[in-house]
Amino acid sequence: MRLSDFWNRMKLHFGDSYAESWARDYIIADLGGRTVNQALADGFAAKDVWRAVCGVSDVPARLR
Numbered sequence: 001m002r003l004s005d006f007w008n009r010m011k012l013h014f015g016d017s018y019a020e021s022w023a024r025d026y027i028i029a030d031l032g033g034r035t036v037n038q039a040l041a042d043g044f045a046a047k048d049v050w051r052a053v054c055g056v057s058d059v060p061a062r063l064r
Helices: 003-012 016-025 038-042 046-056
Strands: none
Touching: 003 016, 003 046, 016 038, 038 046
16 A cells, blocks of 8 residues: 555545544554554554554445
């Protein structure tokens, strides 16, 4: 998954402004206690981060 696709899905699910806030503030255990932004900065693959987001948020099947 490309990073641009990841952010597109985040914005479709959370909305344009909330996606950035959520990615900055929400800590996900499956990412080692990191936020989305921290995980991406630490080199996690966008696909793995997206899977973690899907695991903690009610992401519709069409976006998974």
